[in-house]
Amino acid sequence: MAAVTADQTTQGQARGTAQATAGGPDGPAGADVAQQAAFDAAVAADERIEPRDWMPDAYRASLVRQMAQHAHSEIIGMQPEANWISRAPSLRRKAILMAKVQDEAGHGLYLYSAAETLGTSREEMLDKLHAGRQRYSSIFNYPTLTWADVGAIGWLVDGAAITNQVPLCRCSYGPYARAMVRICKEESFHQRQGYELLLTLGRGTPGQRAMAQDAVNRWWWPSLMMFGPPDDASAHSAQSMTWKIKRHSNDELRQRFVDICVPQAEALGLTLPDPDLRWNEERGHHDFGAIDWTEFQEVLKGNGPCNEQRLTQRRRAHEEGAWVRDAAASYALKHPAPTRHAHAPAHITEAPHTEMHQAEMHTPPNAEATA
Amino acid sequence: MTAALALGDDALVLSHRLGEWAGHAPVLEEEVALANIALDLLGQARVLLSLAGDEDELAFLREERAFRNVQLVEQPNGDFAHTIARQLYFSVYQRGLYEQLAAGGGDFAGLAAKAVKEVAYHQDHATHWTLRLGDGTEESHQRMQRGVDALWRFTGELFQPVEGVEIDWPSLHTDWLATVTGVLQQATLTVPTGPGSGAWTAGAGRQGIHTEPFGRMLAEMQHLHRSHPGASW
Numbered sequence: 001m002a003a004v005t006a007d008q009t010t011q012g013q014a015r016g017t018a019q020a021t022a023g024g025p026d027g028p029a030g031a032d033v034a035q036q037a038a039f040d041a042a043v044a045a046d047e048r049i050e051p052r053d054w055m056p057d058a059y060r061a062s063l064v065r066q067m068a069q070h071a072h073s074e075i076i077g078m079q080p081e082a083n084w085i086s087r088a089p090s091l092r093r094k095a096i097l098m099a100k101v102q103d104e105a106g107h108g109l110y111l112y113s114a115a116e117t118l119g120t121s122r123e124e125m126l127d128k129l130h131a132g133r134q135r136y137s138s139i140f141n142y143p144t145l146t147w148a149d150v151g152a153i154g155w156l157v158d159g160a161a162i163t164n165q166v167p168l169c170r171c172s173y174g175p176y177a178r179a180m181v182r183i184c185k186e187e188s189f190h191q192r193q194g195y196e197l198l199l200t201l202g203r204g205t206p207g208q209r210a211m212a213q214d215a216v217n218r219w220w221w222p223s224l225m226m227f228g229p230p231d232d233a234s235a236h237s238a239q240s241m242t243w244k245i246k247r248h249s250n251d252e253l254r255q256r257f258v259d260i261c262v263p264q265a266e267a268l269g270l271t272l273p274d275p276d277l278r279w280n281e282e283r284g285h286h287d288f289g290a291i292d293w294t295e296f297q298e299v300l301k302g303n304g305p306c307n308e309q310r311l312t313q314r315r316r317a318h319e320e321g322a323w324v325r326d327a328a329a330s331y332a333l334k335h336p337a338p339t340r341h342a343h344a345p346a347h348i349t350e351a352p353h354t355e356m357h358q359a360e361m362h363t364p365p366n367a368e369a370t371a
Numbered sequence: 372m373t374a375a376l377a378l379g380d381d382a383l384v385l386s387h388r389l390g391e392w393a394g395h396a397p398v399l400e401e402e403v404a405l406a407n408i409a410l411d412l413l414g415q416a417r418v419l420l421s422l423a424g425d426e427d428e429l430a431f432l433r434e435e436r437a438f439r440n441v442q443l444v445e446q447p448n449g450d451f452a453h454t455i456a457r458q459l460y461f462s463v464y465q466r467g468l469y470e471q472l473a474a475g476g477g478d479f480a481g482l483a484a485k486a487v488k489e490v491a492y493h494q495d496h497a498t499h500w501t502l503r504l505g506d507g508t509e510e511s512h513q514r515m516q517r518g519v520d521a522l523w524r525f526t527g528e529l530f531q532p533v534e535g536v537e538i539d540w541p542s543l544h545t546d547w548l549a550t551v552t553g554v555l556q557q558a559t560l561t562v563p564t565g566p567g568s569g570a571w572t573a574g575a576g577r578q579g580i581h582t583e584p585f586g587r588m589l590a591e592m593q594h595l596h597r598s599h600p601g602a603s604w
């Protein structure tokens with residue numbers, strides 16, 4: 001086990017169980033063992049690990065990796081859908097789409113904040129994203145070519161995200177689990193909106209129906225890849241399951257998703273582009289065709305259709321916004337506000353304090369839109 | 372209904388412009404804030420256009436010359452300071468307008484009473500950012516001043532009386548000037564003057580004369596809807 005830093009030892013005092021044993025006369029090595037035992041017991045008992053609790057370095061690192069990747073996915077994921085805001089074909093759809101993209105920004109905010117409880121800053125995480133040292137979900141490296149892609153993303157991509165994320169609401173790390181509870185509620189709105197968009201197209205003109213089928217054809221396989229590599233090839237799965245960061249294997253979740261989607265596709269009057277897809281009575285699940293993992297690996301390596309474009313837009317927005325963030329920081333120094341949280345980073349204090357509150361109570365257009 | 376179209380088009384067009392920021396904002400909080408404002412405006416636009424007819428027909432099937440928005444709201448986003456200057460000018464105007472409409476008890480009183488709360492937040496947002504950028508760094512100060520100066524010529528049009536909007540237009544103008552001047556001065560910015568007599572000023576948006584960027588904006592906004600005549604979405 002990696003050495004416990006002094007800082008983490010101090011933090012460990014917050015957990016009652018850790019304190020009782022760590023404070024004993026065993027010396028550092030003994031304290032280590034005791035802290036590890038307390039952590040293991042807490043995880044085994046399905047207790048939540050909180051930011052001030054002692055935790056193994058590898059657990060912390062694994063969470064940072066996963067939460068940062070998740071946060072990055074939310075903000076990169078805004079791009080393919082924002083691509084259609086200016087062309088949304090009705091004002092109602094425009095409101096729904098704008099609200100959805102806004103939600104994804106909000107998810108990014110929650111997740112960066114949750115990850116910050118592990119001792120990394122949003123700034124640091126963004127720098128790593130921009131440098132290509134932290135990932136985001138590969139699904140967003142595919143282009144949105146038609147309006148129906150907005151529906152396919154809602155139905156399939158948000159749908160796959162929910163399947164992945166609902167178990168995360170019981171993740172062993174408290175701040176992550178709590179963020180996921182909020183996020184999952186909104187993701188299920190997104191999924192229903194996407195489904196309803198496709199349903200409308202499916203019942204529309206021949207041109208609209210063709211558009212919907214084409215979008216589903218293009219998004220189906222990448223959506224299945226969102227669950228990650230098969231279990232026998234997944235690098236982080238086993239350890240994450242032991243830590244109860246993850247509760248189900250990639251293949252289990254993928255199967256669950258396929259089983260959910262098949263009847264929904266039928267109801268939409270759309271086909272899924274897999275000739276091997278059929279119900280298996282014996283297994284009580286749908287069998288489906290082989291996934292092209294070479295494509296998955298290529299997209300992961302940066303060779304997908306939009307990797308370069310997404311990262312370039314992200315970097316550009318960040319670089320072009322630098323003078324704005326600098327101005328806000330400089331203004332905050334000149335005019336310190338007494339009510340400001342002392343520990344809030346500069347980029348948080350830039351925004352008027354009413355904004356997030358406004359976003360949450362922003363029911364009029366959103367409520368109409370999500371109904 | 373001229374008045375509903377004028378006010379509805381203002382909200383629709385500005386909402387569209389703000390929507391163009393999605394995925395490009397300088398900080399994540401502003402992704403949320405700008406989308407928030409865009410959604411408020413779109414909500415207002417939908418109510419107003421529905422008073423005048425079918426909201427989608429009006430938004431997607433009118434020609435450029437039939438739009439009645441002021442030219443200020445159709446101006447491209449520019450940099451963040453430029454967008455904030457546009458927000459400041461428009462939100463102070465819209466707040467004054469809606470406050471009078473809400474108090475007046477006419478056709479728009481109900482809508483205005485609800486919208487004025489949203490617009491108060493828009494003004495707050497624009498004011499805070501004008502202060503931060505004006506009184507931030509040397510660079511932000513210069514950029515903010517450029518935005519304030521460039522858009523100033525589009526503000527005169529805001530106070531041309533709109534038929535069917537029964538308010539005290541001169542006092543709307545006086546109040547607007549006092550508020551905007553106060554914010555700009557506090558932000559250490561120079562309050563623009565003029566334009567000098569004989570200089571071109573904007574002012575025919577309400578009559579359906581728009582600026583070049585508006586045609587492109589509409590082309591993008593209307594293209595999909597127009598490509599599938601009669602389809603529902």
Ligand SMILES: [Fe+2]
Nearest residue numbers: 074103104107
């Ligand atoms: Fe999300």
Ligand SMILES: [Fe+2]
Nearest residue numbers: 104158187190
């Ligand atoms: Fe979502």
